[in-house]
Amino acid sequence: MTTAPRIPDTRLLLLPAMAMFLVFLVIPLTLFFLIGFNPPDRGIIRISDELTLENFIRFFTTPNFLLGLRNSVILGLLSVVICLILGYPLAYLIARTTRPRVFLVLSILVLAAMQLDMTIRLYGIMTIFGNNNGLINQALDALGLPKVPFLYNLFGVTVGTVQFALPFMIFTLIGVLRNIDPSFEQAARSLGATEWAAFRDVFLPLSMPGIVAGSVIVFAIGVSGYIVPTLLGSSRIPTLATHLYQQINDMGFWQFGAAIGFILFAVSLTAIAVVYRISARYVAGGRA
DSSP states (O other), rough: OOOOOOOOOGGGGHHHHHHHIIIIHHHHHHHHHHTTTTTTTTTOOOOSSSSOOOHHHHHHTTTHHHHHHHHHOOOOHHHHHHHHHHHHHHHHHHHHHOOOHHHHHHOOOOOTTTTOOOHHHHHHHHHHHHHTTTTTHHHHHTTTOOOOOSSSSSOOOOHHHHHHHHHHHHHHHHHTTTSOOOOHEEEEEEEEOOOHHHHHIIHHHHHHHHHHHHHHHHHHHHHHOOOIIIIIIIGGGHHHHHHIIIIIIIIIHHHHHHHHHHHHHHHHHHHHHHHHHHTTTHHHHHHO
């Protein structure tokens, strides 16, 4: 009598990834966040047994830091809305393309935007939207029109963030939209629904997992971005990330910087929880 061959436990394949996740993300972030509950001590990086909420009280009682929190949340929300408006139609077009060559070309065009370094892309934006020497303002000046301050404000930071985050939204949506069976819409049309009604009542709810995933990714990029607010916003648009960098790199206050990092992490987690809560009734026919 022969015995069936033993099937190896495929869960073991997760061990390397879990180890990397634990060593390079969970442990460092946990230690970093713990520093935020220690009294401020300039230039000192260590975890003490003295716990305090002094850093958090300072943050929530200082208007400039609250302004950074507000700017980060607004930037994240604006980025999500704009990326959805711009990305959903393009993702729908690419996902519904039946010709493999056209699908490949369109995907490469979207992917090409991610190949250049972010700094180069931002300097390209500054070439076009520069307040004094940008191409648009040079054209306005030549026409005798007043120049428009595109940069060093919320508009400029939003443009840079959307330019960076849009491909992530598009590719996240494509993966979900391509798996939606077109026969669902066809069945709705055969029952008398208009093309718009079939899209609104059938296709859009089925695409909600992609919308949720893409929104979470884009919000995380917008709320935690550093290089975009630094180059396109300067010091006029403070965010949580710029405050964190200044407190640690420029002033050496690791404890207060860690507190800001903890708040930034909490904002991201709260956004994820809210988005999933709102969208729960759409995903897999669930109910919130």
